[in-house]
Amino acid sequence: MITETLSSPGIESRYFMFRAFLKWGALATLVGMSLYLILALYAQREFVFAMLFLVLTASAVMVFFNRKLYAHRYIFPAIAGMGLFVIFPLMYTIGIGFTNYSASNLLSFGQVQENLLSRTYQSEAVRYDYELFKTNAGYIVHLKGKHQNLTSAPMELEAGETTAPVLPLSGQPRGEALGIRDIIQLRELLAQVTLITEDGRELSRASLRSFAAIHPQFSQHDNGSLTDNQSGTTYFPDHETGFYRSADGETLSPGWTVNIGWDNYLKVVSDPTIRGPFFQIFVWTLSFAVATVIFTLALGLLLANLLQWDQIRGKGFYRTMLILPYAVPAFISILVFKGLFNQNFGEINLVLEGLFGLRPDWFSDPALARTMILTVNTWLGYPYMMLLCMGLLQAIPRDLYEASAMDGAGPISNLFNITLPLIIKPLMPLLIASFAFNFNNFVLIALLTGGAPDIIGASTPAGTTDLLVSYTYRIAFQDSGQNFGLAAAIATAIFLVVGALSLVNLKLSKIKV
Amino acid sequence: MAMVQPRSTKYRVLASHLGMLAFIAIVLFPLLMVISISFRSGNFASGSLLPENPSLEHWYLALGLPYTGEDGITTQPPFPVLLWLWNSIKVAVVSSVLILALSTTSAYAFARMRFAGKGAVLKSMLIFQMFPPVLSLVALYALFDQIGNHVSWLGLNTHGAVIVASLGGMALHIWTIKGYFDSIDRSLEEAAIVDGATTWQAFRYILLPLSVPILVVVFILAFIMTIMEYPMASVLLVDTDKLTLAVGAQQYLYEQNYLWGDFAAAAVLSGLPITIIFLYCQKWIVGGLTAGGVKG
Numbered sequence: 001m002i003t004e005t006l007s008s009p010g011i012e013s014r015y016f017m018f019r020a021f022l023k024w025g026a027l028a029t030l031v032g033m034s035l036y037l038i039l040a041l042y043a044q045r046e047f048v049f050a051m052l053f054l055v056l057t058a059s060a061v062m063v064f065f066n067r068k069l070y071a072h073r074y075i076f077p078a079i080a081g082m083g084l085f086v087i088f089p090l091m092y093t094i095g096i097g098f099t100n101y102s103a104s105n106l107l108s109f110g111q112v113q114e115n116l117l118s119r120t121y122q123s124e125a126v127r128y129d130y131e132l133f134k135t136n137a138g139y140i141v142h143l144k145g146k147h148q149n150l151t152s153a154p155m156e157l158e159a160g161e162t163t164a165p166v167l168p169l170s171g172q173p174r175g176e177a178l179g180i181r182d183i184i185q186l187r188e189l190l191a192q193v194t195l196i197t198e199d200g201r202e203l204s205r206a207s208l209r210s211f212a213a214i215h216p217q218f219s220q221h222d223n224g225s226l227t228d229n230q231s232g233t234t235y236f237p238d239h240e241t242g243f244y245r246s247a248d249g250e251t252l253s254p255g256w257t258v259n260i261g262w263d264n265y266l267k268v269v270s271d272p273t274i275r276g277p278f279f280q281i282f283v284w285t286l287s288f289a290v291a292t293v294i295f296t297l298a299l300g301l302l303l304a305n306l307l308q309w310d311q312i313r314g315k316g317f318y319r320t321m322l323i324l325p326y327a328v329p330a331f332i333s334i335l336v337f338k339g340l341f342n343q344n345f346g347e348i349n350l351v352l353e354g355l356f357g358l359r360p361d362w363f364s365d366p367a368l369a370r371t372m373i374l375t376v377n378t379w380l381g382y383p384y385m386m387l388l389c390m391g392l393l394q395a396i397p398r399d400l401y402e403a404s405a406m407d408g409a410g411p412i413s414n415l416f417n418i419t420l421p422l423i424i425k426p427l428m429p430l431l432i433a434s435f436a437f438n439f440n441n442f443v444l445i446a447l448l449t450g451g452a453p454d455i456i457g458a459s460t461p462a463g464t465t466d467l468l469v470s471y472t473y474r475i476a477f478q479d480s481g482q483n484f485g486l487a488a489a490i491a492t493a494i495f496l497v498v499g500a501l502s503l504v505n506l507k508l509s510k511i512k513v
Numbered sequence: 514m515a516m517v518q519p520r521s522t523k524y525r526v527l528a529s530h531l532g533m534l535a536f537i538a539i540v541l542f543p544l545l546m547v548i549s550i551s552f553r554s555g556n557f558a559s560g561s562l563l564p565e566n567p568s569l570e571h572w573y574l575a576l577g578l579p580y581t582g583e584d585g586i587t588t589q590p591p592f593p594v595l596l597w598l599w600n601s602i603k604v605a606v607v608s609s610v611l612i613l614a615l616s617t618t619s620a621y622a623f624a625r626m627r628f629a630g631k632g633a634v635l636k637s638m639l640i641f642q643m644f645p646p647v648l649s650l651v652a653l654y655a656l657f658d659q660i661g662n663h664v665s666w667l668g669l670n671t672h673g674a675v676i677v678a679s680l681g682g683m684a685l686h687i688w689t690i691k692g693y694f695d696s697i698d699r700s701l702e703e704a705a706i707v708d709g710a711t712t713w714q715a716f717r718y719i720l721l722p723l724s725v726p727i728l729v730v731v732f733i734l735a736f737i738m739t740i741m742e743y744p745m746a747s748v749l750l751v752d753t754d755k756l757t758l759a760v761g762a763q764q765y766l767y768e769q770n771y772l773w774g775d776f777a778a779a780a781v782l783s784g785l786p787i788t789i790i791f792l793y794c795q796k797w798i799v800g801g802l803t804a805g806g807v808k809g
Contacts (some may be wrong), residue, residue, distance in 0.1 A: 027715065036663070037660075037663050037664065040662075040663045041663070044662070046659055049656070049659045069628075070712070071622050071627070072622075072628060073630040074618045074619055074621055074622035074626070075618075075619040075623065075634070077615045077618070077619070078615045078616055078618075078619035078680075078683050078687060079619070079634065081680035081681055081683060081766075082641060082681055082684065084656075084681070085646070085651075085653070085656075085677070085678050085680060085681030086641050086642075086644065086646070086681040087641060088652070088656070089646070089649030089653050089656065090641075090644060090648075090649050090652070092649070092652035092655070092656070093648065093649045093651060096651060096652065101651075111622045120542065149571045219748035220725075224648065236517075251805045261758060279658035303533070303536075306529050306532075306533060309526075309529070311522060311525075311526045311528070312526065312529060318533055318537070320792065321537045321540070321541065322533075322536075322537065323792075323795060324538060324540065324541065324544065324788070324792075327787075327788045327791040327792050327795070328544065328784055328787075328788050329740065329741050329759075329783075329784055329787050329788070330741055331741055331743055331758075331759040331762060331763075332780045332782075332783070332784040333543065333544075335762055335763060335776065335780065336543050336544075336546075336547050336777075336780060337543060337765055337766070338766055339547075339550075339766055339773050339776065340543055340546060342771075342773075345557050345771070345773060347546050347550075365547070365644040379540065379543075381688075388652065400688065411525075433643070436643055436737075440647065440648070442645065442647040442743075442744050443743045443744065444746070446743070446747075447743070447763055469645065469647050469648060472648065473647060473650065473744070476650065476651050477748065479649070484651045487651060488651055488652075491648040491651075493650065494648055495648065496642055498643055498645075498648075499640065501685075502639070502641065502642075502643040503640065505643075506636060506639060506640065
């Protein structure tokens with residue numbers, strides 16, 4: 001459009017005008033969209049998220065309008081992606097760790113107030129039996145009171161009409177009175193009907209044969225307390241626990257999310273039903289990660305040494321076969337092992353039974369389940385170590401081995417006196433990375449055992465094969481209480497471990513940028 | 514060839530061959546077993562590695578076709594495996610393209626430009642890369658819940674959310690590509706800029722064509738990583754017909770509904786292409802994993 005209004009410039013400048021138009025247009029659309037999102041979030045009182053997108057949009061505008069920040073335009077999308085999906089969730093999780101955010105305290109205070117104030121109850125005192133009449137214009141509800149009868153305007157129930165005014169009427173309404181059978185057929189439609197009297201009171205169906213007045217369940221006072229109109233009890237908002245609470249300690253649900261300080265962390269240390277499982281899982285997580293690194297390294301180094309040996313032929317074949325476990329998608333091979341280890345139908349138990357008459361229950365005995373997990377993880381992980389070691393072994397000068405052979409050294413002393421000392425330094429950062437990866441090896445546990453068998457006496461779901469990550473996942477997403485706060489507190493503890501590991505790693509690998 | 518050889522060498526070579534073959538047999542046992550199981554009839558059948566009377570029952574079901582057995586009973590496919598595979602591929606292709614585009618441009622800036630905070634950003638990217646997303650799932654869930662209230666195609670239970678969430682894992686790829694760019698002589702681009710090319714043109718028309726191999730590797734790496742992503746997809750996706758393969762596959766092996774044979778066929782069907790791609794590209798992938806990520 002714009003190019004046509006220009007006074008015949010050359011094709012090239014037309015092209016650049018078009019490019020510029022496209023660029024600024026796209027940017028303006030993006031900014032407009034995010035402003036809409038920010039306003040919508042702000043209106044819903046989601047201040048954290050509104051702030052997040054505000055910061056993101058503001059930095060985008062700054063980077064793309066300021067010529068001095070030209071280089072930053074190239075890195076902005078990637079950095080924004082990491083900020084939005086790695087760093088923000090990380091900080092938000094740490095924040096949740098200090099709240100009681102859970103299935104029972106999911107909403108904000110305002111949403112809880114709104115929810116409670118919109119509740120209604122049906123009066124016992126103002127109650128009418130009713131009859132239903134069918135006319136050409138629709139159905140008429142005829143309410144029979146002690147003092148007067150009320151009749152509604154005709155409603156097309158089938159067409160979705162649900163409200164109608166009611167007026168006093170002394171005689172019988174027009175139309176054909178319906179029997180109980182028809183009323184039962186129409187009961188779902190009738191349940192949605194609201195009748196409004198002349199003085200503005202609302203009536204709704206109370207039972208199959210009666211209508212009753214609707215009252216708001218709670219009324220709010222100036223000091224923020226709510227009184228239950230039905231029972232007369234008064235509830236005060238308790239911002240320590242996030243519940244409306246009455247004088248005798250009764251609480252209303254739902255509750256809202258409040259800051260509870262270090263309570264989640266204290267719970268992990270002091271509550272025996274959480275402390276016990278937590279420390280058991282912590283110890284298992286550490287031993288699992290250490291054992292995995294040792295096993296995979298030992299196996300990988302051994303195989304790499306063999307493949308590196310120039311007397312061995314057919315290296316290409318061996319290499320391809322040996323890295324196969326690495327090439328098969330992990331989620332498939334883990335599930336394959338889950339099936340193979342199955343106690344009743346699994347092929348591994350069939351073989352064991354045929355050979356030794358054994359039928360171990362891999363999934364219900366903690367020691368066996370852990371053995372199985374380590375076996376599977378070694379199978380999954382040794383090819384990576386083997387590939388790493390093969391690369392590092394190539395860098396070792398061959399004449400070192402020749403010299404040691406002249407001195408009559410065997411393979412074992414070669415390994416400990418030449419190979420290991422030379423590769424351990426470049427290998428260390430990779431081993432730490434592998435440790436950190438396995439410390440958080442969620443997929444393996446989630447797909448293989450799901451944490452089973454369970455730890456007895458734990459108040460949250462906790463299993464003897466759970467790692468800390470799968471433990472937090474289960475607290476947050478599989479428990480009925482969905483205690484996000486507690487899960488986030490444990491996740492924060494894991495963040496510290498991972499952060500420390502990656503700092504050490506950065507130091508060791510001496511990265512130059 | 515070493516000049517000095519101990520006498521026992523011959524036996525040690527033989528022992529190594531035998532040892533490795535035995536080890537390979539153990540390692541391959543689960544994979545061969547699954548292929549064999551996929552041809553057995555029924556979900557609880559046992560038998561030898563070579564099925565005595567092979568049946569294509571599970572393969573029909575895995576391919577989404579109803580199967581009529583000899584007894585005349587027709588079985589419907591239990592899960593839409595091909596749909597899951599398609600979902601996985603769709604999500605993986607879109608997010609790999611996005612990851613490739615964004616990490617290439619970032620890597621270019623990191624490799625060629627000078628700007629404030631470059632070293633700090635690169636280092637902190639490496640640190641944050643080590644935090645697994647599974648730990649901040651609660652926050653990611655809340656984030657997409659909020660976004661979804663206003664932008665429906667990015668909310669919970671959409672593929673858009675899974676694609677966008679995968680953009681968080683770009684640091685590794687940026688490092689890989691940056692390592693490659695660092696190894697390319699920059700004099701060509703400098704010559705082009707002297708001749709009047711803009712920075713963008715030097716990047717687009719000179720550096721990019723020279724870097725096609727590493728871009729292919731990063732694309733494949735990103736593709737495989739997204740296909741295998743489990744934790745985020747398992748929380749973000751709910752409906753059966755929206756699931757990716759990594760999330761859906763486990764439904765075959767529930768205690769109450771144990772479909773071992775059907776799983777085997779589905780696993781072979783979906784795992785084989787990925788395995789072949791990986792084996793074909795292993796040289797570059799391994800190079801990328803070890804060089805880019807860690808050595809810097």
